[in-house]
Amino acid sequence: xxxxxxxxxxxxxxxxxxxxxxxxxxxxxxxxxxxxxxxxxxxxxxxxxxxxxxxxxxxxxxxxxxxxxxxxxxxxxxxxxxxxxxxxxxxxxxxxxxxxxxxxxxxxxxxxxxxxxxxxxxxxxxxxxxxxxxxxxxxxxxxxxxxxxxxxxxxxxxxxxxxxxxxxxxxxxxxxxxxxxxxxxxxxxxxxxxxxxxxxxxxxxxxxxxxxxxxxxxxxxxxxxxxxxxxxxxxxxxxxxxxxxxxxxxxxxxxxxxxxxxxxxxxxxxxxxxxxxxxxxxxxxxxxxxxxxxxxxxxxxxxxxxxxxxxxxxxxxxxxxxxxxxxxxxxxxxxxxxxxxxxxxxxxxxxxxxxxxxxxxxxxxxxxxxxxxxxxxxxxxxxxxxxxxxxxxxxxxxxxxxxxxxxxxxxxxxxxxxxxxxxxxxxxxxxxxxxxxxxxxxxxxxxxxxxxxxxxxxxxxxxxxxxxxxxxxxxxxxxxxxxxxxxxxxxxxxxxxxxxxxxxxxxxxxxxxxxxxxxxxxxxxxxxxxxxxxxxxxxxxxxxxxxxxxxxxxxxxxxxxxxxxx
Amino acid sequence: xxxxxxxxxxxxxxxxxxxxxxxxxxxxxxxxxxxxxxxxxxxxxxxxxxxxxxxxxxxxxxxxxxxxxxxxxxxxxxxxxxxxxxxxxx
Numbered sequence: 001x002x003x004x005x006x007x008x009x010x011x012x013x014x015x016x017x018x019x020x021x022x023x024x025x026x027x028x029x030x031x032x033x034x035x036x037x038x039x040x041x042x043x044x045x046x047x048x049x050x051x052x053x054x055x056x057x058x059x060x061x062x063x064x065x066x067x068x069x070x071x072x073x074x075x076x077x078x079x080x081x082x083x084x085x086x087x088x089x090x091x092x093x094x095x096x097x098x099x100x101x102x103x104x105x106x107x108x109x110x111x112x113x114x115x116x117x118x119x120x121x122x123x124x125x126x127x128x129x130x131x132x133x134x135x136x137x138x139x140x141x142x143x144x145x146x147x148x149x150x151x152x153x154x155x156x157x158x159x160x161x162x163x164x165x166x167x168x169x170x171x172x173x174x175x176x177x178x179x180x181x182x183x184x185x186x187x188x189x190x191x192x193x194x195x196x197x198x199x200x201x202x203x204x205x206x207x208x209x210x211x212x213x214x215x216x217x218x219x220x221x222x223x224x225x226x227x228x229x230x231x232x233x234x235x236x237x238x239x240x241x242x243x244x245x246x247x248x249x250x251x252x253x254x255x256x257x258x259x260x261x262x263x264x265x266x267x268x269x270x271x272x273x274x275x276x277x278x279x280x281x282x283x284x285x286x287x288x289x290x291x292x293x294x295x296x297x298x299x300x301x302x303x304x305x306x307x308x309x310x311x312x313x314x315x316x317x318x319x320x321x322x323x324x325x326x327x328x329x330x331x332x333x334x335x336x337x338x339x340x341x342x343x344x345x346x347x348x349x350x351x352x353x354x355x356x357x358x359x360x361x362x363x364x365x366x367x368x369x370x371x372x373x374x375x376x377x378x379x380x381x382x383x384x385x386x387x388x389x390x391x392x393x394x395x396x397x398x399x400x401x402x403x404x405x406x407x408x409x410x411x412x413x414x415x416x417x418x419x420x421x422x423x424x425x426x427x428x429x430x431x432x433x434x435x436x437x438x439x440x441x442x443x444x445x446x447x448x449x450x451x452x453x454x455x456x457x458x459x460x461x462x463x464x465x466x467x468x469x470x471x472x473x474x475x476x477x478x479x480x481x482x483x484x485x486x487x488x489x490x491x492x493x494x495x496x497x498x499x500x501x502x503x504x505x506x507x508x509x510x511x512x513x514x515x516x517x518x519x520x521x522x523x524x525x526x527x528x529x530x531x532x533x534x535x536x537x538x539x540x541x542x543x544x545x546x547x548x549x550x551x552x553x554x555x556x557x558x559x560x561x562x563x564x565x566x
Numbered sequence: 567x568x569x570x571x572x573x574x575x576x577x578x579x580x581x582x583x584x585x586x587x588x589x590x591x592x593x594x595x596x597x598x599x600x601x602x603x604x605x606x607x608x609x610x611x612x613x614x615x616x617x618x619x620x621x622x623x624x625x626x627x628x629x630x631x632x633x634x635x636x637x638x639x640x641x642x643x644x645x646x647x648x649x650x651x652x653x654x655x656x
Contacts, residue, residue: 140653258639259647331580367614375615383628384635399582450609455618458602458625461595466632468595477640483653485646493656 005050007063008041008073009108009121012080016100020093028088031096035081038107042073049113058173061113067440068294072110072230074438075298076103078424079222079305086309086417087215098131099219106223110230114173115163118231122159122195125224126152132216133208141211147488148208151201152224155194162187178235188235196228196279197272199248203488205272206256210264210321214312217264221271221308222301229278229297238285246283247374249276250381256486257388261479263321263397264311267304270347270389273381274300280378281362284369287441292361294439299346299354299428306343306421307393310336313410313418314397321397323479328402336410337398339418346425348390348460349382354425356456357432357447364445382456383463390460391467396479599625 015034022030051062080103087096102125109121126149133145165184167173178188190201197205205225209217236242250273257269274296281293313336314329315321330337342353349355359382366375409415428435436443470476531537581587603622613619617627 254635255639255642258636259643330582331577364614367618372615376617379624379627380631380635383631387632387635402583449612451611451613451618454602454605454609454611455624458599458606458622459628461598461602462625462628463632464595465599466629466636468592470633470636472592475640476636477643480647481650482647483650484643485648485652492653496656 003041004044004046005063006041007051007108007111008038008045008077009104009106009111011038011041012100012104012107013124014104016097016104019097019100022093027093031084031088032081034100035077035084035103038077038080039074042070042077045070045073058116058167059114060117060173062108062117063111064113065111067438068230068234069110071294071298071438071440072226073107075301076107076110076223076226079103079219079301080107082302082305082309082417082421083215083219083222085420086218086312086414088413089411090215095132095135095213095215095219098128098135099215102128102132102219103223106227109227113175115159115166115175116173118175119156119160119163122227123153123156125227126156129220129224132219133212135213135216136211137213138211144208144211147492148204151194151204155191158187158191158194162191175234177237180236180239180241189239192228192231192235193245194228195224196232197225197249197275198245198279199252200487202249202253202272203486206253206265206268206486207488209268209271210262214315218305218308218312221267221304225271225275226297226301229275229282229293232279233282233290233293237282237290239283242279242283243371243374246276246279246281247377249273249279251276251377251384254381254384254388256484257384258392259477259484261323261482263323263326263393264308264315266323266388266393267307267311270385271304273385274304274347276381277359277362277378280366280374284362284365284371286365286369288368288445289362289365291436291439291441291443291445292358292365295358295361295432295435296355298435298438299358299425302421302424302428303343303346303354306339306418306425307347307389309414309418309421310340310343311393311397313414316414317407317410318405322481323392323396324481326397326403326405327400328398329405329407330398331402332405332407333398333409335415336418337394339415339422340394340398342422342425344390344394346429348386349456350429350460351448351453351456352426352429354428356429357435360447360452360456361445379459383459386460386463387467391464 012034015037019027019030045063045065047065049061049064053060053062080100083099083103084096087099090096105121105124105128109118109125112118112121130145130149130152133148134142136145162184163173165187166178166182169183178185180186180189182188194201194204209220212220232242253269253272253276257266257273260266260269278293278296278300281289281296283289311321313333314326317333318326318329320326346353346355349359363375363378363382366378410418432447436445467476532539534540603625606622611619617623
């Protein structure tokens, strides 16, 4: 078996085990070399199915190389490289080891050709990534990590049961198009939907990502959810149900993002919103929309990482990313500010930035497919994402009211990582050709038409106008130190409270039943006792004449019964 | 972690520290909007949906959408906002 028959995910997973053994400069060099080695490994691959294993009568395909898996393989490896450079300032090995094992698992999952291999890597992404949440180091990070782990493992178990049902029904473990009507289809759908943060299944994302360490969130933002997008695109392309789900996903998080104070949580909400665009693309299921989803996953990973890196740098230097505590940081961190603005411009889809060339494909697909409500929702979400990610993040973080906080610029390694991501954002935006050439289907789409550019610029400029009017009139809600409830309130507060209330009610019911019983049983006992005392009914000595009379009564009764019975 | 220092005194004022410059930014946004509306008259639009043929559709849609978004979010805050340590007590 040569290297071209091994999953590139294994390069990172096996390679990550060496990280704790290295120290100082050697480790830094190794952390950069490892993902570069992974990129070389990817470049060696050729299309086809490799690494076929036979295990207990099952056929496992550990390496399936096609245009879908290669695209996600490339972007995951690039994200691993950027994250590794961003993490070079760390003195401990835990986060980078976990991060590389996590990235490797995600890459292993996208190259998996069968459901069992997918399941194994799917669960590996869960157990490796939770370490990055726990690396946040606080008690609340620990609890959020536990919740995150439970949700992720549940998703894996559903995937496993789906695989078993498919195998029993068809005798095949192949991971191809599934559809809702297939055996186990709904199990797969919900398993992917949990990891993809579908509405109501989404809160693990906003719960865990802002609690992770500054490096951890950068790793986390790239892999888990985009792996779910990949799995949905393979298994459920053209599933109409995904269109309304995706449209809701684009719209509802932006309301939360507007009033959220923790700027990394704002980014987590906008991550959710961006996933919605990709889900809509999968649901429409045309070549244009699927290309749009693939392209958007690619560009999104880079600009989202860039935004999380800029906020991570602020967290590292200032110690907080609360909007209410920040402001005026452009004076201390000018380069980080510029990188953040580039990320913000990309996510907002400004022409010449990467988000524009990918998101407009999905919008066009929705418009051409006459999904009018969806199209309007996506347009609303595009304006909204500019409002909270494009304006709010840079404004409250780096400009706005000067908090008086002064700190050093971000460490060099962070600046380099942000610089690479920023160059990619602008590069893809200016020259989308190379990205389009990698997409799953041939691209017949021109993003830079006068109509597209003008429409998008109008949308963004007038959104900025709305922001300026709202700030001018002081209608814009100020950043407040507060938490906002989301549906996870149900299982963090409501269900436990209801459970405690129910248990309390049950216990008091039991107690009152017991006291009633106790009173009753006391009565019975005393009755029994009374009749068994020396002068009680059953114990006391009776006179002979009364005995004779009772015998006579009995005989008379017997006679009576005898005559009646006759 | 490097703790930030507070020293507002003896620091040169930046361009953005002057209110009149902030006002310039506001004005430039308004002018930008006006220019984009004028540009629409000059280009040849090829739209995918009917709405896109309406003059200034994207602009006015963005303006109204964002104002509605913020007003709705303010209402939402009244319902779901809790003290910062809310979950510590539950």
